[in-house]
Amino acid sequence: MSARPTLPFTLVFVGSTVLEMIGDSLAIRFLHYGCKPLIMALLMLYVRQCIQSAGWSDYARWLLIGMVFALLGDVLLMIQEIDLFALGLASFLVMQLCYCRAFWLSMRRNRFSVRLTGLVVLGFVVYGALFLVLLRPEFVKNSALTVLWWPVVLYTFCLSLMGLLATQRQQLSGYAWVVAGALLFILSDSAIAIDKFLQPIPGSAWVIMSTYAAAQYLIAVGMMQQLTSDASLKIAT
Known part of the structure; x- marks a missing residue:
């Protein structure tokens, strides 16, 4: 039983x-609107097939629910005619909570390593604090952003x-797949915030979407590796 995606799928x-990314950067709407939802839809199909093969688990269920909200967030954020950033942020906030629950x-x-946990907690606290400190002046200067400040703080925490x-x-x-995916997700979301609130990033569509797609791919594959491993252990016992 293997969770590795096939080469054609990849x-x-x-x-x-x-x-x-080509459609977004060159304003080719049919590419942008047609392909962006496919990113999460394909991964959801892959996860669903793994679940059908290995069986349901509580964490796989929460992962799949989170992916549904990620797909919803992608759709909301790709619409350029209307500013749906707040709704997209809310969708991805729910996704983060679902992924937290799945993890x-x-x-x-698994056994926790208190020392490692403490070091990692410090790293993420420093990241979150610095990130919010950098963003805060822009939210203070722009009254239109005030309403988004606490949702952004909550999102950064999650x-x-x-x-x-x-x-x-x-x-x-x-494990390594999921960690790499989570870190890439943080990088992608940080790039979104910098590009939207601080300073435009050259080639932002490529930076944001490449890291985002890779993050979702790595998280899905890593979690499905655990699912198939757990299923194999059940069969062995």
């Missing part, structure tokens, strides 16, 4: 991501918590 996934449930058999929980899955199958 090529289709990468191709869809590249076409989305937490997947750790039930994003950091998701990253923290990902690092605590030591000795579980797919």
